[in-house]
Amino acid sequence: MDKKPEEPPEGVSRRHFLKGAGAAAAAVSVAQLPSEVQGSNGTEDEPTILGPGPxxxxxxxxxxxxxxxxxxxxxxLDLLRDHQGLTGAKRVCDRGSCGACTVLLDGRTVDSCSMLAIDxxxxxxxTVEGIGTxxxxxxLQQxxxxxxxxxxGFCTPGMVVSCTALLKENPSPDREQIRRGISGNICRCGTYQNIIEAVEHVSRKGGK
Ligand code: FES
Ligand code: FES
Known part of the structure:
Protein backbone atom coordinates (compact mmCIF):
# COMPACT_ATOMS: atom_id res chain seq x y z
CA MET A 1 0.00 0.00 0.00
CA ASP A 2 1.22 3.54 -0.71
CA LYS A 3 2.54 5.50 2.25
CA LYS A 4 0.77 8.61 3.40
CA PRO A 5 2.69 11.74 2.31
CA GLU A 6 3.51 12.80 5.86
CA GLU A 7 5.12 9.49 6.83
CA PRO A 8 8.94 9.54 6.86
CA PRO A 9 10.49 7.09 4.44
CA GLU A 10 11.82 3.92 6.02
CA GLY A 11 15.27 4.36 7.55
CA VAL A 12 14.88 8.13 7.88
CA SER A 13 14.42 9.58 11.36
CA ARG A 14 11.45 11.85 11.97
CA ARG A 15 13.77 14.75 12.79
CA HIS A 16 15.74 14.40 9.58
CA PHE A 17 12.55 13.96 7.64
CA LEU A 18 11.17 17.18 9.08
CA LYS A 19 14.44 18.98 8.38
CA GLY A 20 14.38 17.75 4.81
CA ALA A 21 10.78 18.79 4.49
CA GLY A 22 11.78 22.20 5.82
CA ALA A 23 14.42 22.54 3.13
CA ALA A 24 11.90 21.63 0.48
CA ALA A 25 9.42 24.13 1.87
CA ALA A 26 12.14 26.77 1.79
CA ALA A 27 12.77 25.99 -1.83
CA VAL A 28 9.19 26.39 -2.94
CA SER A 29 8.31 29.39 -0.79
CA VAL A 30 11.38 31.54 -1.30
CA ALA A 31 9.49 34.03 -3.43
CA GLN A 32 7.58 35.00 -0.28
CA LEU A 33 10.63 35.26 1.95
CA PRO A 34 11.96 38.64 3.05
CA SER A 35 14.90 39.91 1.07
CA GLU A 36 17.29 39.25 3.97
CA VAL A 37 17.50 35.61 2.89
CA GLN A 38 19.50 35.36 -0.29
CA GLY A 39 19.47 32.28 -2.46
CA SER A 40 20.83 31.30 -5.84
CA ASN A 41 20.10 33.45 -8.86
CA GLY A 42 16.46 33.45 -9.89
CA THR A 43 14.22 35.44 -12.13
CA GLU A 44 10.89 36.99 -11.30
CA ASP A 45 9.20 34.08 -13.06
CA GLU A 46 11.17 31.31 -11.41
CA PRO A 47 11.46 30.93 -7.67
CA THR A 48 14.96 30.99 -6.27
CA ILE A 49 16.05 27.65 -4.90
CA LEU A 50 17.66 27.80 -1.46
CA GLY A 51 20.07 25.19 -0.19
CA PRO A 52 20.75 22.54 0.58
CA GLY A 53 24.06 24.33 1.28
CA PRO A 54 24.48 27.38 3.51
CA LEU A 77 17.58 26.68 18.02
CA ASP A 78 20.55 25.27 16.11
CA LEU A 79 21.33 28.66 14.67
CA LEU A 80 21.22 30.35 18.07
CA ARG A 81 23.34 27.72 19.80
CA ASP A 82 25.74 26.60 17.07
CA HIS A 83 26.13 29.75 14.99
CA GLN A 84 25.56 32.55 17.49
CA GLY A 85 26.97 31.02 20.66
CA LEU A 86 23.73 31.75 22.48
CA THR A 87 23.37 28.57 24.53
CA GLY A 88 20.70 29.76 26.96
CA ALA A 89 17.92 28.06 25.00
CA LYS A 90 18.34 24.35 25.65
CA ARG A 91 17.86 21.35 23.39
CA VAL A 92 16.04 18.72 25.43
CA CYS A 93 13.21 17.00 23.57
CA ASP A 94 14.00 18.66 20.21
CA ARG A 95 10.41 18.15 19.12
CA GLY A 96 8.37 20.98 20.59
CA SER A 97 7.08 19.34 23.72
CA CYS A 98 9.21 20.51 26.68
CA GLY A 99 9.72 24.26 26.25
CA ALA A 100 13.42 24.22 27.20
CA CYS A 101 14.24 25.98 23.94
CA THR A 102 11.67 28.77 24.36
CA VAL A 103 12.56 32.17 22.92
CA LEU A 104 10.48 35.21 22.06
CA LEU A 105 9.58 36.03 18.49
CA ASP A 106 8.13 39.53 18.36
CA GLY A 107 7.24 39.13 22.02
CA ARG A 108 5.48 35.77 21.65
CA THR A 109 6.91 32.51 22.95
CA VAL A 110 8.00 29.91 20.40
CA ASP A 111 9.79 26.58 20.61
CA SER A 112 12.95 27.41 18.71
CA CYS A 113 13.64 23.72 18.06
CA SER A 114 10.50 23.52 15.99
CA MET A 115 10.87 26.41 13.58
CA LEU A 116 13.33 27.17 10.84
CA ALA A 117 15.73 30.05 11.32
CA ILE A 118 14.74 31.48 7.95
CA ASP A 119 11.17 31.76 9.20
CA THR A 127 16.63 34.86 24.03
CA VAL A 128 17.15 34.55 27.76
CA GLU A 129 20.49 36.33 27.24
CA GLY A 130 18.54 39.34 26.01
CA ILE A 131 16.31 39.39 29.08
CA GLY A 132 19.13 39.83 31.56
CA THR A 133 22.80 39.15 32.11
CA LEU A 140 12.36 37.75 37.41
CA GLN A 141 15.78 36.17 37.08
CA GLN A 142 16.66 37.58 40.51
CA GLY A 153 18.51 24.54 35.80
CA PHE A 154 17.92 22.93 32.45
CA CYS A 155 14.34 24.15 32.13
CA THR A 156 15.14 27.53 33.69
CA PRO A 157 15.98 29.63 30.61
CA GLY A 158 12.77 28.53 28.92
CA MET A 159 10.80 29.10 32.11
CA VAL A 160 12.26 32.60 32.49
CA VAL A 161 11.38 33.45 28.88
CA SER A 162 7.81 32.16 29.26
CA CYS A 163 7.28 33.91 32.60
CA THR A 164 8.73 37.15 31.22
CA ALA A 165 6.24 37.02 28.34
CA LEU A 166 3.45 36.26 30.79
CA LEU A 167 4.27 39.23 33.05
CA LYS A 168 4.51 41.55 30.09
CA GLU A 169 1.05 40.53 28.93
CA ASN A 170 -0.43 40.32 32.41
CA PRO A 171 1.55 42.07 35.19
CA SER A 172 -0.74 40.63 37.90
CA PRO A 173 -1.44 37.01 37.01
CA ASP A 174 -3.21 34.79 39.49
CA ARG A 175 -1.97 31.27 40.19
CA GLU A 176 -4.11 29.68 37.54
CA GLN A 177 -2.88 32.17 34.95
CA ILE A 178 0.72 31.50 35.93
CA ARG A 179 0.15 27.76 35.62
CA ARG A 180 -1.30 28.31 32.16
CA GLY A 181 1.59 30.61 31.27
CA ILE A 182 4.13 27.87 31.94
CA SER A 183 2.00 24.99 30.73
CA GLY A 184 4.28 24.57 27.70
CA ASN A 185 7.38 24.26 29.89
CA ILE A 186 8.28 21.03 31.63
CA CYS A 187 10.42 20.99 34.77
CA ARG A 188 11.60 17.49 35.44
CA CYS A 189 12.89 18.55 38.85
CA GLY A 190 9.40 19.64 39.85
CA THR A 191 10.16 23.20 40.96
CA TYR A 192 6.80 24.50 39.76
CA GLN A 193 5.73 25.80 43.17
CA ASN A 194 8.87 27.91 43.55
CA ILE A 195 8.58 29.18 39.98
CA ILE A 196 5.03 30.31 40.69
CA GLU A 197 6.23 32.04 43.86
CA ALA A 198 8.97 33.80 41.90
CA VAL A 199 6.44 35.14 39.42
CA GLU A 200 4.12 36.24 42.22
CA HIS A 201 7.02 37.95 43.97
CA VAL A 202 7.87 39.98 40.87
CA SER A 203 4.23 40.73 40.24
CA ARG A 204 3.78 42.10 43.78
CA LYS A 205 6.83 44.34 43.31
CA GLY A 206 5.58 45.53 39.94
CA GLY A 207 8.74 44.25 38.24
CA LYS A 208 9.34 42.28 35.06
S1 FES B 1 13.78 21.26 23.04
FE1 FES B 1 12.32 22.47 22.01
S2 FES B 1 10.44 22.01 22.98
FE2 FES B 1 11.86 20.64 23.91
S1 FES C 1 14.26 20.57 34.93
FE1 FES C 1 15.66 20.80 36.57
S2 FES C 1 15.13 22.72 37.42
FE2 FES C 1 13.56 22.33 35.96
Missing amino acids: VPIQLRINGVDGQTEAAPSTTL AVGSEIT PENLSD AFIEKDALQC
Missing part, protein backbone atom coordinates in the same frame (compact mmCIF):
# COMPACT_ATOMS: atom_id res chain seq x y z
CA VAL A 55 22.83 30.66 2.57
CA PRO A 56 23.25 34.08 4.19
CA ILE A 57 20.56 34.72 6.80
CA GLN A 58 20.07 38.06 8.50
CA LEU A 59 18.42 37.99 11.89
CA ARG A 60 17.81 40.51 14.63
CA ILE A 61 18.67 38.85 17.93
CA ASN A 62 18.46 40.62 21.29
CA GLY A 63 18.31 43.98 19.57
CA VAL A 64 21.35 43.42 17.35
CA ASP A 65 21.23 42.86 13.61
CA GLY A 66 23.60 40.23 12.33
CA GLN A 67 24.20 37.91 9.44
CA THR A 68 25.26 34.31 9.45
CA GLU A 69 25.42 31.46 6.95
CA ALA A 70 23.37 28.35 7.53
CA ALA A 71 21.52 25.72 5.56
CA PRO A 72 17.85 26.62 5.01
CA SER A 73 16.95 23.52 7.00
CA THR A 74 18.64 24.91 10.13
CA THR A 75 16.31 25.30 13.06
CA LEU A 76 16.26 28.55 14.98
CA ALA A 120 12.43 34.15 11.87
CA VAL A 121 13.85 36.59 9.31
CA GLY A 122 12.26 40.01 9.80
CA SER A 123 11.22 39.27 13.39
CA GLU A 124 12.67 40.43 16.68
CA ILE A 125 14.18 37.42 18.44
CA THR A 126 14.77 37.59 22.17
CA PRO A 134 24.65 37.81 35.18
CA GLU A 135 25.74 41.40 35.87
CA ASN A 136 22.30 42.84 35.26
CA LEU A 137 19.64 40.27 36.04
CA SER A 138 16.00 41.01 35.33
CA ASP A 139 13.68 41.18 38.33
CA ALA A 143 13.40 36.22 41.91
CA PHE A 144 14.20 32.75 40.54
CA ILE A 145 17.38 32.83 42.61
CA GLU A 146 15.73 34.23 45.73
CA LYS A 147 12.82 31.78 45.59
CA ASP A 148 15.05 28.81 44.78
CA ALA A 149 13.06 28.23 41.60
CA LEU A 150 15.57 25.90 39.98
CA GLN A 151 17.42 22.70 40.68
CA CYS A 152 19.32 21.33 37.69
